Amino acid sequence: MNDFEGLRAVVTGGASGIGLAAARLLTTRGARVAVLDVAPDVPEPLLGYRCDVSSTPEVERAVTEAATTLGGIDVLVNNAGIGAQGDVTTNNDAEWHRVLDVNVVGMARVTRAALPHLRESSSAAVVNTCSIAAWQGLPNRVLYSASKGAVMAMTLAMATDHLDDGIRVNCVCPGTADTPWVGRLLDSAADPAAERAALAARQPMGRLVTADEVAGAIAYLASPGSSSTTGTALAVDGGMYGLRPRPR
Numbered sequence: 001m002n003d004f005e006g007l008r009a010v011v012t013g014g015a016s017g018i019g020l021a022a023a024r025l026l027t028t029r030g031a032r033v034a035v036l037d038v039a040p041d042v043p044e045p046l047l048g049y050r051c052d053v054s055s056t057p058e059v060e061r062a063v064t065e066a067a068t069t070l071g072g073i074d075v076l077v078n079n080a081g082i083g084a085q086g087d088v089t090t091n092n093d094a095e096w097h098r099v100l101d102v103n104v105v106g107m108a109r110v111t112r113a114a115l116p117h118l119r120e121s122s123s124a125a126v127v128n129t130c131s132i133a134a135w136q137g138l139p140n141r142v143l144y145s146a147s148k149g150a151v152m153a154m155t156l157a158m159a160t161d162h163l164d165d166g167i168r169v170n171c172v173c174p175g176t177a178d179t180p181w182v183g184r185l186l187d188s189a190a191d192p193a194a195e196r197a198a199l200a201a202r203q204p205m206g207r208l209v210t211a212d213e214v215a216g217a218i219a220y221l222a223s224p225g226s227s228s229t230t231g232t233a234l235a236v237d238g239g240m241y242g243l244r245p246r247p248r
């Protein structure tokens with residue numbers, strides 16, 4: 001399928017996990033893709049730009065450089081994000097500011113910088129990586145959930161504001177996806193293999209979501225094939241939100 005032929009995409013956090021899978025898939029389907037990441041070591045033909053989404057100067061410089069090289073921006077995938085664990089007593093103010101600055105303000109910063117380019121495109125789409133945490137009360141994830149709830153609300157507000165600009169804005173809500181992020185969490189357990197098996201068993205489908213499955217949903221929402229879809233959230237969660245955990 002070459003539905004991204006001639007389109008130019010920017011993917012934040014595209015050097016690992018879901019972002020890398022999305023960047024690769026868009027490339028396979030014909031897009032030229034620039035990855036903005038704090039560690040932009042990406043395989044060819046992806047173009048890597050060093051960018052911390054919590055820094056306005058870095059975002060403005062990287063988006064301008066990427067747009068100049070690509071000749072414009074049609075698709076923005078706001079995917080960079082960091083985690084936080086704990087209940088409301090756990091995280092101090094600095095941790096709250098840091099996670100919200102990356103996960104929420106980071107998406108606003110990159111979108112703001114990309115907006116003039118997206119306005120010039122005839123197939124402009126923004127896809128934000130949200131989380132099932134925006135919909136479901138996950139245990140011990142207050143700060144992370146707050147950040148993803150804000151991503152969900154911001155997606156709807158941006159979709160409204162940029163309707164007349166011809167820019168569609170949607171988000172994907174992954175469940176527990178098998179990425180280096182989750183791998184690092186599992187590796188910190190006393191018995192990573194047992195922890196992985198227990199985590200999989202808690203999912204309705206009995207397995208984790210793959211990064212490629214989330215990338216498929218991102219590509220759908222970014223593609224001309226979803227031209228009537230804006231202001232919506234697509235769960236890619238193995239049934240985690242809608243179904244009861246299966247008794248095992």
Ligand code: NAD
Nearest residue numbers: 013016017018037038052053080081131174176177179181
């Ligand atoms: P990952 O750690 O594998 O990849 C995240 C990427 O973002 C890395 O390349 C990292 O360098 C980059 N990054 C981190 N901070 C950045 C910053 N300040 N500026 C620029 N780049 C930065 O993680 P992943 O699991 O692929 O997660 C990607 C997105 O998916 C995140 O927004 C996360 O919240 C979301 N998500 C993940 C899961 C999951 O289970 N893995 C579930 C729901 C949502």
